[in-house]
Amino acid sequence: MKIAVIGGTGLIGSQVVRNLNAAGHEAVPHSKSTGVDVISGRGLEEAVAGADVVVNLTNSPTFDDASPAFFQTSMDNLLAAARKGHVGHVVILSIVGTDQVPELDYYRAKALQERLLAAGAIPYSIVRATQFMEFIDAVLSWTADADTVRLPATPIQPIASKDVAAAVAEVAAGAPLNGIRAIAGPDILPLDELGRITLAHKGDHRTVVTDPTAGMFAAVKGGVLTDNDAHLAATRYADWLS
Numbered sequence: 001m002k003i004a005v006i007g008g009t010g011l012i013g014s015q016v017v018r019n020l021n022a023a024g025h026e027a028v029p030h031s032k033s034t035g036v037d038v039i040s041g042r043g044l045e046e047a048v049a050g051a052d053v054v055v056n057l058t059n060s061p062t063f064d065d066a067s068p069a070f071f072q073t074s075m076d077n078l079l080a081a082a083r084k085g086h087v088g089h090v091v092i093l094s095i096v097g098t099d100q101v102p103e104l105d106y107y108r109a110k111a112l113q114e115r116l117l118a119a120g121a122i123p124y125s126i127v128r129a130t131q132f133m134e135f136i137d138a139v140l141s142w143t144a145d146a147d148t149v150r151l152p153a154t155p156i157q158p159i160a161s162k163d164v165a166a167a168v169a170e171v172a173a174g175a176p177l178n179g180i181r182a183i184a185g186p187d188i189l190p191l192d193e194l195g196r197i198t199l200a201h202k203g204d205h206r207t208v209v210t211d212p213t214a215g216m217f218a219a220v221k222g223g224v225l226t227d228n229d230a231h232l233a234a235t236r237y238a239d240w241l242s
Helices: 011-022 044-048 067-084 105-119 133-142 161-173 191-202 237-241
Strands: 002-006 026-030 053-056 089-095 124-129 148-151 180-184 207-210
Touching: 002 011, 002 044, 011 026, 011 161, 044 067, 053 067, 053 161, 067 089, 067 105, 089 105, 089 161, 105 124, 124 161, 133 148, 133 191, 148 191, 161 180, 191 207, 191 237
Parallel strands: 002 026, 002 053, 053 089, 089 124, 124 180, 148 207
Antiparallel strands: none
C-alpha cells in the first residue's frame, strides 16, 4: 500500500515510516520540512494524493489552551484533503486516558481530535498509547531545581517509542478499526518512583520529593493513564534505561 505519514520525520513518525517500508509498503514521510503544513493546509492535498492510508502524527507545539485550536484546524484540513484524495483509512496516535482528564487542556485537545476523526466519513483507527519512556526526562524537568525534583505519585505505564511505532505501523497496514486500540508498557509505576529510578540510573543525586500538586500530572486522579487491558509491549523501563 501507499501510506502518507504526516509528521513522518519526528520521533514516532520516522520509525513508523521505516517499519512500513521494511514490510514492503510505500510509506512517504511528510512534515513542515518537506513542505506540508497541516495548519495552513499547504501541501496537504499533494501529500495524500494517491495514498491508500494516511497516518497523522502531527502534534500541537504547546500543551496549553492553544492546543485544541491546533487539533481542530489540523484535523479539518487533513480530513478535507483525505476526502478529496479518496483515502480509505486515516490513523491517528492518541493517549490512554485522554477522555478522562478534562482538567488538562492538552488531553481535552486530544479527545477533540479523536471525536473529529470518528465523526468523519472516512474509515479510521485510533491508537492510544501510554506515556513514552522518552518523555520521562521532560516530565522531571518541569518541577526540578538544583536539589530536588517534585513529582506526584500518579500511576504511569511507560512505553518505548519503538513499541509505539511498531503498533502504529501494524494498525496502518491493517483494516480500519473504526475504533480504538490501546497499547501500554508492561510495568505500572508511580511517577515519583519512576523519577527515582531515572535519577539513580543517571547518577543524579537530586532528591525526588513526592508532591501531589507538582506538574501537569498532578491533575490526574487514580490510574486513568494506565490500562491493564491494553496490548502490552515487551520493553520494560529498566531495560530501556540500560
